[in-house]
Amino acid sequence: MRGLSAKVASIAPSATIEISNAAKRMAQEGIDVISLSIGEPDFATPQHITDACIDALRRGETHYAPSQGIPELTAAIAEKISTENGFAASPDQVIVTCGAKDAIYEAMEAVVNPRDEVLILDPAWVSYEPCVQLAGARPRHHALDPGSFQLDDSLLEAVTPDTRMIVINSPSNPSGAVLDERSLRLVADICTDHDIIALSDEIYEKLVYGREHISLAGIGDMAERTITVNGFSKAYAMTGWRLGYAVAPDQVIRQMNKVQQHTISHPATFAMHGAVAALTGDQGCVEEMRREFERRRDYVIAALHGMGYVTAPAEGAFYAYVKVDSDDVEIARRWLREVHVAVTPGSAFGTPGWERLSYATSMVNLQEAMHRISML
Numbered sequence: 001m002r003g004l005s006a007k008v009a010s011i012a013p014s015a016t017i018e019i020s021n022a023a024k025r026m027a028q029e030g031i032d033v034i035s036l037s038i039g040e041p042d043f044a045t046p047q048h049i050t051d052a053c054i055d056a057l058r059r060g061e062t063h064y065a066p067s068q069g070i071p072e073l074t075a076a077i078a079e080k081i082s083t084e085n086g087f088a089a090s091p092d093q094v095i096v097t098c099g100a101k102d103a104i105y106e107a108m109e110a111v112v113n114p115r116d117e118v119l120i121l122d123p124a125w126v127s128y129e130p131c132v133q134l135a136g137a138r139p140r141h142h143a144l145d146p147g148s149f150q151l152d153d154s155l156l157e158a159v160t161p162d163t164r165m166i167v168i169n170s171p172s173n174p175s176g177a178v179l180d181e182r183s184l185r186l187v188a189d190i191c192t193d194h195d196i197i198a199l200s201d202e203i204y205e206k207l208v209y210g211r212e213h214i215s216l217a218g219i220g221d222m223a224e225r226t227i228t229v230n231g232f233s234k235a236y237a238m239t240g241w242r243l244g245y246a247v248a249p250d251q252v253i254r255q256m257n258k259v260q261q262h263t264i265s266h267p268a269t270f271a272m273h274g275a276v277a278a279l280t281g282d283q284g285c286v287e288e289m290r291r292e293f294e295r296r297r298d299y300v301i302a303a304l305h306g307m308g309y310v311t312a313p314a315e316g317a318f319y320a321y322v323k324v325d326s327d328d329v330e331i332a333r334r335w336l337r338e339v340h341v342a343v344t345p346g347s348a349f350g351t352p353g354w355e356r357l358s359y360a361t362s363m364v365n366l367q368e369a370m371h372r373i374s375m376l
């Protein structure tokens with residue numbers, strides 16, 4: 001066989017795979033492994049959402065739909081954005097995608113050209129860099145302040161004439177930090193001054209603890225140059241439904257829609273009816289899950305601090321980011337080998353010297369995991 005795509009070959013496999021594969025192998029061997037490496041809510045999708053999808057299937061909503069998404073859903077998303085996120089959006093400025101991940105990939109394809117640079121803030125979620133590379137552009141990394149996980153003026157030093165896009169993610173996976181208004185204003189000013197498009201990944205928007213989530217597009221006239229990405233996976237426990245969306249200026253959405261039309265067409269029609277129920281139904285289920293995550297966060301962070309660990313500000317999402325004093329990959333291997341607790345090394349997110357612990361698992365598991373870690 002002749003050589004396969006050099007572009008894809010150059011993309012590193014996920015650094016999280018080694019530990020999670022080892023954890024799976026151990027579990028198959030009957031070892032009682034506690035996985036704190038999971039990035040999805042452990043709750044069932046709320047019933048009224050599932051019911052709406054089943055009703056749609058029974059009604060025969062099993063055919064192609066408009067590629068941007070069913071009108072009921074693009075309208076519900078535009079309404080949600082306009083009432084909750086501090087900027088106005090029309091249904092034409094919305095595209096429904098196969099998860100937020102697909103929205104991020106399509107956004108990169110729609111915006112960047114070869115040689116363009118996309119600025120990624122470390123620690124960063126694992127798929128931003130590969131999406132930049134798949135779109136043929138160049139990732140450039142800039143570290144957030146390792147104490148506050150906020151931005152300062154040094155961000156400007158990372159901007160070059162080739163910078164086309166900045167990716168921000170608040171609340172953050174992996175750090176759990178929430179960007180404050182000062183950091184967001186800094187991003188807004190830099191984007192405006194240097195004609196840069198921002199991609200704001202707000203997938204954990206609903207999971208904040210004592211902090212306010214602020215949408216970048218709601219600051220000044222940033223709606224004109226921001227692609228806001230969100231989805232249903234984390235807020236509504238709908239990871240397997242593969243439903244996300246982007247809200248952006250019309251010309252960006254039109255470009256993304258071309259990518260979508262010629263690749264996935266659109267997410268499953270009946271699933272989109274479930275998403276309408278998620279957005280238009282009672283939001284009590286979201287708050288219930290948020291409260292439970294907050295309870296677990298309080299427990300895990302207190303337990304880790306009690307053991308003397310330093311953590312990033314755990315203000316959102318469902319991750320504790322824990323500072324360690326030697327090689328993070330080696331420590332993750334050791335925790336798995338010695339106490340059967342699986343965590344994700346910070347190297348996977350561009351910041352060696354940290355471990356990411358997900359608290360999207362039961363309180364019983366968390367208590368046992370903290371007990372095991374305290375034995376080390």
Ligand code: PLP
Nearest residue numbers: 039099100101125173231233244
């Ligand atoms: N963005 C971040 C920061 C995430 O953590 C994830 C999932 O882990 C995604 C995007 C993708 O979510 P989705 O399931 O909607 O594709």
